[in-house]
Amino acid sequence: MVYCHPSREAFNAAVLDAALEGLHEGGHEVRVTDLYASGFDPVFSATDHANHLADDVDRADIAGHIEDLRWCESLVLVYPTWWAGQPAMLKGWIDRVWVNGVAWTLPPGRRRVRPLLRSIRRITVVTTHGSSKLINALEGEGGKRMVTRSMRMLCACTCRTHWIAMYTVDTSTELQRAQFLLRVRMRLAA
Amino acid sequence: MRATVVVVHPSPASFTHSCAAAAVRGLQRAGHQVTTLDLYAMGFQPAMSAAEHHAYHGEEPVVDPLVAESVAAVRQAEMLVFVYPTWWSGLPAMLKGWLEKTMVPGVAFVFDGRGKVRPGLQSVRQIVGISSYGSSRTFVAAVNDNGRRTLMRALRLNTGWRTKRLWLPMYSIDSSSVERRSAFVSSVEKAMVAL
Numbered sequence: 001m002v003y004c005h006p007s008r009e010a011f012n013a014a015v016l017d018a019a020l021e022g023l024h025e026g027g028h029e030v031r032v033t034d035l036y037a038s039g040f041d042p043v044f045s046a047t048d049h050a051n052h053l054a055d056d057v058d059r060a061d062i063a064g065h066i067e068d069l070r071w072c073e074s075l076v077l078v079y080p081t082w083w084a085g086q087p088a089m090l091k092g093w094i095d096r097v098w099v100n101g102v103a104w105t106l107p108p109g110r111r112r113v114r115p116l117l118r119s120i121r122r123i124t125v126v127t128t129h130g131s132s133k134l135i136n137a138l139e140g141e142g143g144k145r146m147v148t149r150s151m152r153m154l155c156a157c158t159c160r161t162h163w164i165a166m167y168t169v170d171t172s173t174e175l176q177r178a179q180f181l182l183r184v185r186m187r188l189a190a
Numbered sequence: 191m192r193a194t195v196v197v198v199h200p201s202p203a204s205f206t207h208s209c210a211a212a213a214v215r216g217l218q219r220a221g222h223q224v225t226t227l228d229l230y231a232m233g234f235q236p237a238m239s240a241a242e243h244h245a246y247h248g249e250e251p252v253v254d255p256l257v258a259e260s261v262a263a264v265r266q267a268e269m270l271v272f273v274y275p276t277w278w279s280g281l282p283a284m285l286k287g288w289l290e291k292t293m294v295p296g297v298a299f300v301f302d303g304r305g306k307v308r309p310g311l312q313s314v315r316q317i318v319g320i321s322s323y324g325s326s327r328t329f330v331a332a333v334n335d336n337g338r339r340t341l342m343r344a345l346r347l348n349t350g351w352r353t354k355r356l357w358l359p360m361y362s363i364d365s366s367s368v369e370r371r372s373a374f375v376s377s378v379e380k381a382m383v384a385l
Contacts, residue, residue, distance in 0.1 A: 006237070006238055006239055006240040006242075006243050007240045007243050007244065008240075010243070036237070036240075042236060042237055042283040042287070043200075043230075043236065043283060043284055044200060044277070044282060044283065044284070045200050046200040046201045048200070049199075049200050049201055049204075050201075053364070082238075082290050083286065083289050083290055083293070083340060083344060084336075084339070084340055084344050085280060085281075085286065085336060085340065086286075087237070087238065087286070087287075087290065088236040088237050088238070088283045088284070088286040088287030088290055089236075089237040089238075089283070089287075091278070091280070091281070091282075091283040091286050092236070092237070092283030092284075092287075094278055095277050095278065095282060095283050098278070111365065143280075143336070145279065145333065145334040145336060146278055146279050146280055146336055149279070149332075149333045149334065150278050150279050150333055151278075
């Protein structure tokens, strides 16, 4: 479970709790990464860039993230959709953690990457859209293709993706939000 | 025209920076006034903080001085040029965060007298995107170009449907020759002169 939101008071925190409840009810073993709380640096650095295609790179700074990715069979991303996609913090996690030797490898002489996250059989996204962010509403399922195509290609061949989204959160009623939380819990317990 | 060029790459010696320099040269040759925002060099922090998230819906959504600088550059712009590498079929986190923090209510969009949302950047008449891709043209077409979609469609909602768009892509960068790269850089400069 990778959670991305700067505020602990936001609706996304309740979404996280509902997702965790569901996963526990389903008997799943869960590891949670809270990107903001853990002080993750989303900025792909000059060093990251220099090491982009290199082998035997020291990845001590993201070792915990790598270990979790290799351990997991089901990846759950919880985040608000901003500007039709993942917030910068989460995009940065993908930029910096889904790297050569972790998510993919490029064998010498080959032009296509080989997937390395073969144990991941399921990717679930739980995301919210706020109505005041007009762009997101008009763009529809933001960031979806990146998950269902680019990321899924590096997982198990039979990896399935699940998309659980709520729209117009900013003008939603308490009942609507409660219904969404229940839906999240039930989907993740399955 | 007043052009604001947003460059995004951690290495100053990168292909991205060569393209940006060529774009600036071309724009200046054509007589445009250029403001450059080099996000990495500025030390821009892309992750929206709790304070900024809280302030988003309030009177003063701009909290960070680097965001204020960006807002000023964008408000006076008649042309926006983005130069960046496409990572994971989309914008690097740095640029994504810049959009999230800069294109806030009151800047990117405004509410009119009847509470309806209107574009806030109507002086922008041209948006240019210059991006390099690890993947080939066919692969990008199959997976979808999220960066292009965001800048050419989503951002254009903030500038108005009349805004002209130009996209200059360089595919298969990792296996490209020095000749192809420098040909592309020259074509960027020529394209900016011709705008």
